[in-house]
Amino acid sequence: MKATWILPDGQQTTLDVAEGTSLMQAAVAKGIPGVIGECGGSLSCATCHVVVDPDWAARAGGPLPFETDMLDVTEAERQPTSRLSCQIRMRAELDGIVVHVPQV
Ligand code: FES
8 A cells, every 4th residue: 555745845756655654654664754753653752743745634633632732833834734654554545645754
C-alpha cells in the first residue's frame, strides 16, 4: 500500500507502507523531513504531526480523544484535518493516502 507525504515546499515522497505500520514509522524510516516521532508513537511528543489531505480526511477519521489533547501542543498550528501520524495505521482503505507535513 502507498502513502504520499507533501513537504511544505511542495516536494512529494511516496512510500510503500505495510498494513499495520503507522505513517510516522514509515516516514521516520525513510527520513522524511519534519516527521520526527520522538516518543516512538506513544502519543507524548506531537512531533509526528501531519495534516491529512482533505480528500482523505473522512477515510482517515478524526483524532482519538487522547490524541486531540496532544494536537493542541503541536509546533505547527493545528489544522482542521491535523492528526498525529503515529496514530494512523495503514489499512486497505487508506491505500494512496496523502498527508501534508506542516511548516514549522
Ligand atoms: S510519535 Fe510521538 S506523538 Fe506520535
